[in-house]
Amino acid sequence: MHTYIYLPTTGLLRKRLDIEPVLTLVGYCVGNTYIVVDYLSHIPVDVAEIDPELRTLGYLIKDRNISVTEENASDIILRYVNGYKYPIVDSKLSLSNHSFTVIIFSPPKLQNLEYFTINPILLQGAEVEPQIDFLYKSIARHRRYSEINPVVYLSDLSVLERINHCQETRTELGCILSNLNSSPFRKLLIFPSFFKAFLFLLMSIAQWLITRALSLFVTIVALLNSEIYGVVPVEISSLCRQLNLRLKQLSFLPIQFLCYYKGDVLSSQSRHLLLLSFPNENHNIKNSNYINFYNTLWLMLNDMILGGLFYSIWKDNEEFFASQIQSFNSIAFGELNILISWVGSNHPAGFKLNDDLGRFMEAMLLWTSLSWQLMTEICWQIYGAFPLLQSLSGHSFSFLCFWGFSFALAFFIDYMKFVSLHISFFNLSTCKIYHQQVEMLKSLMQLFRGKKYNVLRSRIDSIEEDDYRIDQLLLGTFCFIILIYLLPTTFAFYFLFYAACVALLTLTKLGEKVIAIINFFPIFILTLKLKNSRRLQGGIYFQSKGSYKETNWLVMRNRALTLENILSPFFIIFRKQGRINRGFFNFIAGKRVEVEECTQEKFKYLMLPDDYSHLTEVWQSIQ
């Protein structure tokens, strides 16, 4: 028979026994596990008043000679042995053939969101989920139940819960003791009735405001995600994407805040309505919501401060930024046009391209580029002609900056995309031409070899006697040779615009990575780790402190989340942002640049609900 005894560190002092030779152990007994809550010199009569299960478990005595009056009622007798730091279980006083494990823990302050948990807290919805299931399985395999005394482990919720509530029970016990010692005194906070009414009014106003704001946000989010003429704003514009994310975060904040105060605020039905995944349990729900809430808030504040800073820098160096934008424009139009003419008619790098086709494509592309340049210039002229428009855009820009630096950055990304629209158009068209040509060459190559592709059986057959017609064959070869000779020319243009497009995408990617840092960096979690790592529960661990006869000692401590645990989900998102998929193969096959989409992962990372359409209902149902 093996018995576990959990002892809190506070109050466990050897010196205390010099003054009072016998200390009563008060606590719980769950199966073969004793959880000591406090060491008392006086036993209050009504211990059970606090909790019906709370009772006297035994005694902590200075040495063996001291007899305990109520020995029979006690289960365990602890005493100190010279040379050892922790008390041992006096087996002579207890039943024989027993072994004991004394587990020392420092009682967590639950109101500070400190607690012991076996399941690590999940702060970001990441793909890497901790593997704890197999641990449970291995524990379950080793369980041996006896009918007399059911074996329980730390993994049982009842044990862990009592350890977590240890500090609270101690405080209550302390209250009762002080009541016994001194004259009965009860703290009474009497709110004046008008103050209560004022609070109620304030609360209802806040609630009304939040409900209105929520419905507004939800409408805007729905608008941003809806398809307008086949275009989804969130998909094409970084600014819309950033706005979408920020509004989603903002509108989920109230619920997150309530979840932190009361873990079970959301019913399973509302969770289902929001399509919200709740990977955490018990205390972890509160804690994760608390941490995520403040992380979001902190990041938003940082973003706004950075935005303000950026705005003031912008105001001071307006000419510098204007010249930067101008230089980007000149690259997008001037330099690109020079490159087009170089590829079109100057035999780039000595490659012998087809002159006629080159000149034709050059003329076509230059014409398109010039007309787009003209369009943008007209836009600028219109913008310059109306002072009202200028002041309006100036105000909206400052407004944007104070929403956050990420918004300003997203705006510049959008501007860049808009100005370089002709480049993506060229890339699209040359891509199509090149792709078609390569596909035709592939099938004509089969004809050249004397084979043909059988569509019905999707395999390659050799050409039969009946199909062999010399005119068809000659036509095929004819096209094949012409296309082969024209391929380098189309490839040169294709390569030029592919490179330009990739350069633009890289710039965009850099900007979006900065935005991702602003939006997702786990800054609050890192500061919490510095400040109090006990609040980042990553499970528990036991440290052996030796043994004496039948007793062995363990110290139970919280394992804090490691830096890797905290940062790895962020780095996954960061690395995924704007990654180009199958770059080389798509380039060779003449397919478009494929940028990896990670919006869903982002929302999952922030643990935001998937469905926002019922958010207002859920909010109202909480009230």
Place this chain on the structure above:
Amino acid sequence: MSTVRWKKLLYLRQPYPDNYTDTSFLDQLRRNTTVAKYSYLKLVHDFTLVAFYGLLLLLVNVNFSAIYMKLWSAHVPTCLSSFITTLLVCLDSPYNTRKRPFMLYMLICMLLLVFSPVLRSLTQSTSLDSIWALLLILTCLTAAFHDYTLDLDATYRNIMSTNMSFANLIVLASRLPSSMSVFSFLVFSIEVTVFIPLIDFHLRKRLHSAHFVALVMVFCTVAWVIYRVHGLLFLGLYAAGIFLILVCLPMYFIFLQRYKNELQGPWDTAKPVLKSIS
């Protein structure tokens, strides 16, 4: 020697040393069972096919150099060859099936006519050396991949070689100065390298001596053209080449037969006979 007869079975314990070789060991050895006896005349006849196709390729290339050197206009040989081809087609096919070859012929002509300006600009920026290199490679490949149809009962399938020679012709034609000469040259070349072998195949089926007449005619034409374009020295080289192909190569072929040493015996690993899927 022991009285027990030796058996060629490894798993038996026999009273013979390990390195013992019985006299019956090589009994079943067969040598050169699949080798056929060749007659010299038959070989010469087969080599005339190679020579014929080689002559046709040579004719096209020499004609090109003549046009390229502006010795004569591209239209003259085209007219001649068109006339001859038309005549041959008429002779070859009976009256009621003549329609299809002519349709085909017209179609290809139209195609070439339409595309000749595109073709002319195709290799304009490529240097002449690369064109010659390409010409050599493609001509060799054409000759190598050509279906010489020794067996007259088999079908004439010559896709690879036709495609290669056509690619070669387009590369050559794209060097010519005007669209019309590109067209003429292509028509001439297609007639010579694509149609004449086809017609020759049909001729051989019907009238064997016609093939030799054609060979002699082509030989004379090429000789005359080479003499006109490249001079006497090349004519000599040409004659020597033809002699080599028609006389020396069959002899060499027969000479090589004596090195054939094919062994067959019961010890060959058995090959499973798979039912071919094609």
